[in-house]
Amino acid sequence: MEDLKVTILMVAVQVLDVGLNTLIKAATAEGMSDYVFVVYSKAMAFSLLLPSSFFYYRNRPSPPITFSIICRIFLLSWLICAAQTMVYVGIGYSSPVLSSVMADLSPAFTFLLAILFRYEKVEVRQVSSHAKCIGTVLSITGALMVTLHRGEANSGDSKLEDD
Incomplete structure (x- = not known):
């Protein structure tokens, strides 16, 4: 039963990925900027993940945040935003199918x-x-x-x- 749940979750992630690629292509074809789409997707992720972290650390203390951790978070965030922007620009020049295949x-x-x-x-x-x-x-x-x-x-x- 556990294997079935994992398989269903993997299929759901793939379907959502293809759906997102198609949404990106449709939005950029209508004139939306790739950068605006990146900002919207990051804002949506932030609004979903922030409350979940409060629920996760509700009964236990949160780990300490040092300057090194903040620098790593900043670097990782910058790299992810740059990579996501490149993917969105690439989808604009090709197709969502090609993006899914490359992923x-x-x-x-x-x-x-x-x-x-x-x-x-x-x-x-x-x-x-x-x-x-x-x-x-x-x-x-x-x-x-x-x-x-x-x-x-x-x-x-x-x-x-x-x-």
Whole structure:
């Protein structure tokens, strides 16, 4: 039963991610600035996460906040905002489908980097290693197929063609 809950949660996150990418494309196509969308999404996240932290630390003391922690939070926030802005601009020049495909490549590249830096070993005789390798190859191949395919649905979506 626990596995089913986790699977349902993972599917829900993927559906919400695709929905957000489609919403971004629709909003920017109507003239909304990418920067304004980033501010709105951060404000919504702040308004949802702040009350949840009060409920979480309701019965226990909150951890101390040092200058080092504040600097790390600031740096991480800046990097996340910059990355999110780049993703939104990229969606404006391509399509939400391409953005979703690129996001799905994260596990494959993580696995390749783990092999490269020797955090992960590929054992030829283990089924789990076979599954990881096959999954990595399939996800990269699928992303390449979506990226290199140029059909009727993708031909008029680009901002570059409008210029």
